[in-house]
Amino acid sequence: MLDHEHIDWTPGNGRIDVWGETGFYPNGEVEIWLENELYGIEIHLKTVTADNYGRFYTIIHHLPEVPRKPTCDDHWFVRAVDEKGNKGADHFAIIPWITYEDTMAQDNPETWQTTKKGYVDDTIIVYGHGFLPSRQDNWDPYCTVYVRIYYCGVAPRVYDQISQKRRVFNGTSQFNWDNLEWYPRLSETVLAEVQTDENGYWQAEIKIPQSYGGLHAIYACEYRIVADPARTCPNGELDLICSGWPQCTEIEKEAQSVILDVWPTIKVFPSTALTNQYVTVEGEGLPLPRYYQLWMNGESIVEDRDWCLVLDFGPYKQWIFENKRIRNNELDLAWVDEVWYPFSFYTPDIGAFLESPVWKGKLTSITKDYTIECTESYQFHIGSKYLQVPVLPADSYEVMIYYYDKNSQKFIHDHHAITSIEVLKDPLNVHMEVGGIHFPEETVDVTVHVDVDGIDTDVTSLVFALYKGESFFENLNYDRISTGFYVATFNCPAGEGDYFIKASVAKEYESFTLYGSAITSFTVSPTLNGLNAKLLALEGELATLITDMGEMKVNLSRINARIEAVSGDIVTIETSIGTLQTDISNINGKLVGIEGTIVTINTDIGILKENAKDL
Numbered sequence: 001m002l003d004h005e006h007i008d009w010t011p012g013n014g015r016i017d018v019w020g021e022t023g024f025y026p027n028g029e030v031e032i033w034l035e036n037e038l039y040g041i042e043i044h045l046k047t048v049t050a051d052n053y054g055r056f057y058t059i060i061h062h063l064p065e066v067p068r069k070p071t072c073d074d075h076w077f078v079r080a081v082d083e084k085g086n087k088g089a090d091h092f093a094i095i096p097w098i099t100y101e102d103t104m105a106q107d108n109p110e111t112w113q114t115t116k117k118g119y120v121d122d123t124i125i126v127y128g129h130g131f132l133p134s135r136q137d138n139w140d141p142y143c144t145v146y147v148r149i150y151y152c153g154v155a156p157r158v159y160d161q162i163s164q165k166r167r168v169f170n171g172t173s174q175f176n177w178d179n180l181e182w183y184p185r186l187s188e189t190v191l192a193e194v195q196t197d198e199n200g201y202w203q204a205e206i207k208i209p210q211s212y213g214g215l216h217a218i219y220a221c222e223y224r225i226v227a228d229p230a231r232t233c234p235n236g237e238l239d240l241i242c243s244g245w246p247q248c249t250e251i252e253k254e255a256q257s258v259i260l261d262v263w264p265t266i267k268v269f270p271s272t273a274l275t276n277q278y279v280t281v282e283g284e285g286l287p288l289p290r291y292y293q294l295w296m297n298g299e300s301i302v303e304d305r306d307w308c309l310v311l312d313f314g315p316y317k318q319w320i321f322e323n324k325r326i327r328n329n330e331l332d333l334a335w336v337d338e339v340w341y342p343f344s345f346y347t348p349d350i351g352a353f354l355e356s357p358v359w360k361g362k363l364t365s366i367t368k369d370y371t372i373e374c375t376e377s378y379q380f381h382i383g384s385k386y387l388q389v390p391v392l393p394a395d396s397y398e399v400m401i402y403y404y405d406k407n408s409q410k411f412i413h414d415h416h417a418i419t420s421i422e423v424l425k426d427p428l429n430v431h432m433e434v435g436g437i438h439f440p441e442e443t444v445d446v447t448v449h450v451d452v453d454g455i456d457t458d459v460t461s462l463v464f465a466l467y468k469g470e471s472f473f474e475n476l477n478y479d480r481i482s483t484g485f486y487v488a489t490f491n492c493p494a495g496e497g498d499y500f501i502k503a504s505v506a507k508e509y510e511s512f513t514l515y516g517s518a519i520t521s522f523t524v525s526p527t528l529n530g531l532n533a534k535l536l537a538l539e540g541e542l543a544t545l546i547t548d549m550g551e552m553k554v555n556l557s558r559i560n561a562r563i564e565a566v567s568g569d570i571v572t573i574e575t576s577i578g579t580l581q582t583d584i585s586n587i588n589g590k591l592v593g594i595e596g597t598i599v600t601i602n603t604d605i606g607i608l609k610e611n612a613k614d615l
Helices: none
Strands: 009-011 016-020 029-036 041-049 056-060 076-082 087-095 097-099 115-119 123-129 143-154 166-173 176-183 187-195 202-207 214-227 258-263 265-269 272-274 278-284 293-296 299-302 307-313 316-321 364-370 376-382 384-388 395-405 410-424 428-433 442-452 461-468 471-476 478-482 485-491 497-508 513-524 534-539 542-547 550-555 562-567 570-575 578-583 590-595 598-602 607-611
Touching: 009 166, 016 076, 029 056, 041 056, 097 214, 123 214, 143 166, 143 202, 166 214, 176 214, 187 202, 265 395, 265 410, 278 395, 307 384, 428 497, 428 513, 442 461, 442 497, 442 513, 442 550, 461 485, 471 485
Parallel strands: 009 087, 115 258, 272 410, 534 578
Antiparallel strands: 016 056, 029 041, 029 076, 076 087, 097 123, 123 202, 143 187, 143 214, 166 176, 176 293, 214 258, 265 278, 278 384, 293 299, 307 316, 307 395, 364 376, 395 410, 428 442, 442 485, 461 471, 461 497, 478 485, 497 513, 534 542, 542 550, 562 570, 570 578, 590 598, 598 607
């Protein structure tokens, strides 16, 4: 059986196309098998029907999970046999492969995603197919194979590797892959170590480390084989290989990789700020501004990059434009000498500043100092400092970082990043109300409403302090009613005179605190007399009164309320703060007894005995 485009190898869980050229029973069923003698594996893949000429063609979109053979010359066989015993076979190598996808079903026509977008500190899962097996019953039941997952393009880098390139390949099959080359070559780091299973399969959860924005290779290598105690592993001289098995595929690269396209993230600290306040912009995963080069299949994708930073602040476009000028920043000698760059490098020497956080994709500033002895020193600073918030109406604004290509003289929005900042302009506003006149033992509500720039906001701290004249009286307890709205309820003091309440408010943000206060006053009158006070309702001991001054609430027991007289349905009540009247129904008056001409009436205030003639 010959393949129209014969494959020498296919990735683990990869695709094979199977042709039956001729010689199979016409219109008969043909079984397709995957076989390997070393591992003792025979897997029935599918059954197809030959045509009138004894031919067939079928696709196995994804092979089942099976391990690679110990050497490249050892092959897997695909065998076809029909109902009459006619058969044919072909062979190929299984190549270890790393993917972003878990095992795919045989009939799933989807191909692997070879490149994925992500951010620094993201957690992703990668999968391995076709590696050496662990504890495979027929071959090696006592040994465990460990695989390491490598992430490329992280700082620091080795000085003697400056002129070298990173070379990997990336794809889905023998006939579908790309060569990728990077310059400069930064280091690789191990993100995980996992075990293979009996089919050479593994999965690993990895966290993206600090690294520059752009493409990064992730590959896997068999690292070691560990035998059980008192056991040995077969083939002690066995070569441990990396994903893509370059020695077998004859692709002259370091490994087959999946590619992670790192995108930047930025934040402004503080994220809430006042107009003209200085803030710091910090960034992760930013592209390298210089020296970076990338080739795909021999063609240059990125060549001689020379980028500088651009920042938009809300409606202010290019608020910072670092192409030899800095806008809206504090000035010092380093900037005068044009050696301050929020992101770029000062030196054209790629070997200098190897310790710069820029290599890790961090937004970085550099300052240079010149001492009296004319010696030169420099310092790195995380973030672009001394950015002053422009004069803007209070609102939420976008801050965007992107780049200017000095070679093409164009603004570049590839791998840009956006965050938001809340700009405050007006101070904290505190509004307070309590009413102008109150009476001893009245239940008083004082309200406070807080907003910033007209937007209701909850406070971090709030103190209600009650004063009489210059003397502190007491702090009042309060409840939050809704966002920015608070109420303190207290019993009005017995002493007549003028009082005031001060509300002291603080609202904390990331880097500053807004303070505000309000004062309101009221007068305590010793009597209700002359105000036509009437009792409207009674709930327990809490009475609601209406007077010429408005509605008020008072605890009747605190003002020694007692019934003084009854005239018809009208009850006169004497209290320590004056006389008030109400309909007898408002105090739930009920007849409970009659003795001669004396009538006994029970009320919420007390028992009333009156001569029937007076009612």
